Amino acid sequence: MKNKEVAELLNRMGDLLQIKGEIVFKTRAYHKAAENIEALGEDIAELEAQGRLSEIPGVGAAIQAKIQEYLAKGKMTAYEELTKEVPETLLDIVNIPTVGPQKAKLFYEKLNVKTMEDLRRAAEAGKLLTLPGIKEKTVENILKGIQIVAQGQERMNLGKATDVAEEIIALLKAIPEVRRISPAGSLRRGMETIGDIDILVESGHPLKVMDAFVNFPQVKKVNAHGETKSSILTKDNVQVDLRVVDAKSYGAALLYFTGSKSFNINLRQIAIKNNMKISEYGVFAVTNDKEKYLAGKTEEECFAVLGLACPPPELREEFGEEELFSGKKIPKIVELKDIQGELHVHSTYSDGRHSIAQMVEAARRRGYSYLAISDHSPKLRVAGGVSVADLKKKKKEIDNLNSRLKGFRVLLGTELEIDTEGNLDYNDTILKWFDIVVASIHSGFNQPPDQLTKRLVNAIEHPCVNIIGHPTGVHLGKREPYQFDFNKVCQAAAEHNVFLEINAFPLRLDLNSHHVYYARRQGVKFAINTDAHHIDHLAYMKYGVTIARRGWLTAEDVLNTRNVTELLKMLKKK
């Protein structure tokens, strides 16, 4: 799919136009079109082939022609022309915190600064100070900004962000002046990766809360310290932004700071159509330039005056927008308490840290009624794949446990290796011993997409395979997903009643929410598993449920919301 490439190019074009000094609405049009293309569930080349490019919101005649040229010839003349006027390297400069298009333009035009290195030298030589509106403090911030970019501040996964946020929130809660408190931003929406952490507090004494916040022991650096908004960098380089508002604005502020950006813009437009205005301070009726406060104490109240139901934060994303603002009732999406068991965990039979009995005990403590112990198969040597001889022992151990346990069922599972040729580990006779088979790829990530697609589809078509484990192989921030035809895999999975896994391990979160949203519309069903290698990992289930919610899944769409009888019946449907 060329969607990402096209979006990237349009984004760059928007940025360059901004530096060039084009009107903001024109540059915004490029960014808007890029956003919509990135959120597209379909292949943009496919849309073009069907003559449906103009159906993409924000794509009009001019941008459409540019996309067509790029898809046909692999280049965009307008972009190439533009880079002759505005050097591409200025995009790196805009990326520096505190430096935006205006300053980049100024530095380029007055000092011929083209690269980040040029800028650093100009700043250190004091040349920037000769420019209007630039004094020592600005130069200092630019140099700091360059350093931050050089360090490369990475996005963290949802698990780490949750841990950091919980620690800070616990400290804030201990301040007597803090009343309501909540995470906001991408963390509250449950995104797979988080850039910085937003926290919202209700308090009548904002200054006291802010002063305490910027003096927490975790703070390495204070970026901003105001009455309603402060921003710090923690010792492990996580940016945390705190906003403090009063009771009558808390709901409106929570709504606003939760986003997404695109969701907020949609809401504001709905407000305008109804002669209202919405900001972080509340929803207001607007008549003859006068504003009257209508709502703001809670999110529900704000949505209600706009005539809308309050959507769960996980749904407030661009890719579900059409469905969200269609006026149709929002379905009841899956919750953590719907989960009745897990189907992909490891034990000491392969590379898990705990015995089957210990894993089962931990699962029972979580209120589950079943657990499939799905250890690796022999071909994955590094993970101690289970030999056939050990498998017999394992089966006996599980049978013994089941004869003793009441109201709980241990299932014999396997995480079955799909080898580089697309063959499965264990022969068909042995595969029939398992209650459940999770087939996964752990090798040959760099094969051509066709080959990877073939391996996955092969596995799906095998009569014993029930689930495809961590379907894209991504390790967030560490390893790119392997490339394959996701659409073909979805079609095969839907056809053969094979469930795609939402792997809840924070490093993976694979499938991601885009995949889930798209696959659900292809008729795919899912299983949410933690891939636990330790009893503590079972707690990661909440992250998997978050991804499922972001993909608009109901309990119906998820295999392990069923009780064990229904579960086994569904597995037989292959």
Place this chain on the structure above:
DNA sequence: GCCGTTTTCGGCCCGACTGTTTTCAGTCG
């Protein structure tokens, strides 16, 4: 450059913080 239930022109989301000014521009979310 896009878009339309006040439509084919004239709008296009809103506000805080910083650093520079002395009323504001730029950046950020």
